[in-house]
Amino acid sequence: SFDWADTDPRVTADASRLDGVTQSAYxxxxxxxxxxxxxxxxxxxxxxxxxxxxxxxxxxxxxxxxxxxxxxxxxxxxxxxxxxxxxxxxxxxxxxxxxxxxxxxxxxxxxxxxxxxxxxxxxxxxxxxxxxxxxxxxxxxxxxxxxxxxxxxxxxxxxxxAAGARPPAADGNLLYNAAFTQDSPTHPGIAGVPGTAYWSTWSNVPDRLSTTVSGGTVTLNVKDVDPANNWHIQLNQTDVPLTAGKSYTLTFKGRATDAREVAVVIGENGGSYARYLDKTAALSATEQPFTYTFTAAATNPAAQLQILGAVGAAGSSYGLSFRDFRLVQNP
Ligand SMILES: [Ca+2]
Structure with a gap:
């Protein structure tokens, strides 16, 4: 309130002040x-x-x-x-x-x-x-x-x-719309791609990424990739609730048009982008299952899952396909 006298006992010796302004402690x-x-x-x-x-x-x-x-x-x-x-x-x-x-x-x-x-x-x-x-x-x-x-x-x-962390989906999955079948006016998903509620994509050059969904599989079609950072291509789901000290397991199936090693991250959405899970998935033309277990380092009601897919030779073009994403808290 700018009313505390400079001699007020609540003002500690290390308090900052505005230069030349009385009663401006802190x-x-x-x-x-x-x-x-x-x-x-x-x-x-x-x-x-x-x-x-x-x-x-x-x-x-x-x-x-x-x-x-x-x-x-x-x-x-x-x-x-x-x-x-x-x-x-x-x-x-x-x-x-x-x-x-x-x-x-x-x-x-x-x-x-x-x-x-x-x-x-x-x-x-x-x-x-x-x-x-x-x-x-x-x-x-x-x-x-x-x-x-x-x-x-x-x-x-x-x-x-705060509005409570979202509960798991009916099948216990902490990821929503894992089957890529839902549309939602409040969580509209990937622009122009039906069935992608709760999911989003991002590319440092938007024209170089198009996304399709077919039969429960999402495919990121990347052209002329700029792999200076693997996060130049992203598949994301935000608002994933995690509790500090709890163990979680993430599973999905993935393939690529040619061998590509993408990053698999669950972490903070903003701030310092702390990563609670920071691993890779070596995708090949044959679909494989991937499993990751990690302990959440912090309670975060709104963490995000990210697949970071700007990888391989600069300028190359490829497709990355995923299905059956599932994240559960372990007993
Ligand atoms: Ca005042």
């Missing part, structure tokens, strides 16, 4: 190409006043931040604060990770419209990433014009539990 300012003059506006209820003199070219060009919040996986969180501006304008609020989390946006990047009178703003979100005791609350005030913005009475609190 806040920091980051700037890239923006400029701002900050002060504690006693006439406005001791709100933080950020007078932007150069908005910069990105929303984080002027960023007021508090670091070191502990956000727990599976929690539902609420951020609320008072804010207004001299001229109506947007800002971007983000609750997310630092560099070691790839600056992941746990809250998403929330655009908030500020009016010219004090208003309470509220954002809620589910914490789907793994627990982060170094979470950052960011007020990104750049790239949206000059002039003052006021912020006060900021609250971040856990208000409950």
């Amino acid at each position: 806040w920091t300012l980051f700037r890239s190409d923006g400029q701002a003059t900050l002060s504690n506006d006693a006439a406005a209820g001791k709100a933080l006043k950020v007078d932007i003199t150069n908005p910069g070219s990105v929303n984080y060009a002027v960023q007021v931040r508090q670091d070191g919040l502990n956000l727990e996986t599976g929690g539902k969180y609420e951020v609320s604060f008072d804010a207004w501006a001299q001229v109506a304008r947007p800002m971007m609020l983000k609750v997310g990770g630092g560099q070691d989390r790839g600056y992941a946006a746990y809250s998403g990047e929330q655009t908030i419209q500020l009016g010219t009178t004090k208003e309470r703003k509220t954002v809620t979100f589910d914490m789907k990433a793994t627990t982060d005791a170094a979470t950052r609350l960011e007020f990104n005030l750049g790239n949206a014009g000059t002039g003052p913005v006021w912020i006060d009475n900021v609250v971040v609190k856990r208000i409950g539990n």
Whole structure:
């Protein structure tokens, strides 16, 4: 609330401060190409006043931040604060990770419209990433014009539990639509490919990947591959729930038009992309079964399965086919 005196016993010796701003313990300012003059506006209820003199070219060009919040996986969180501006304008609020989390946006990047009178703003979100005791609350005030913005009475609190991890499918499979037969308006699957609800594909050059489904088998048709990274071609399923310390077994059947060794990954979807399973499958023209057992290193209600298939000679073209994906927690 920018109301704690600098001598307040709650302010520890190592607390950061905003340069030249009284009662700003625990806040920091980051700037890239923006400029701002900050002060504690006693006439406005001791709100933080950020007078932007150069908005910069990105929303984080002027960023007021508090670091070191502990956000727990599976929690539902609420951020609320008072804010207004001299001229109506947007800002971007983000609750997310630092560099070691790839600056992941746990809250998403929330655009908030500020009016010219004090208003309470509220954002809620589910914490789907793994627990982060170094979470950052960011007020990104750049790239949206000059002039003052006021912020006060900021609250971040856990208000409950995130929407629960999805239950296994009826046959116990933690992967959904493993038979490639379902369509779903809420989980639309691979664009233009019926029967692929819950699945997605990705290519660093979209034109180089087409996907087909036939008789329960999904085939990734790759042309002119760029194998600089095997993840340049992906088959993915997200929202896979895992519990720390539990053992899991993944099975599927696979083949390729010629010998190709793809990566088989189950890991974090975002953040540091931690991998709980990180193995390969040597596919050949003859379909073979593949089995992998691993222990989840973290509880993650929304992990992802990935087949990473940009492999082989640069520029080559091939097909990768898979069916009967099954992931189960072992007794
Ligand atoms: Ca205040």
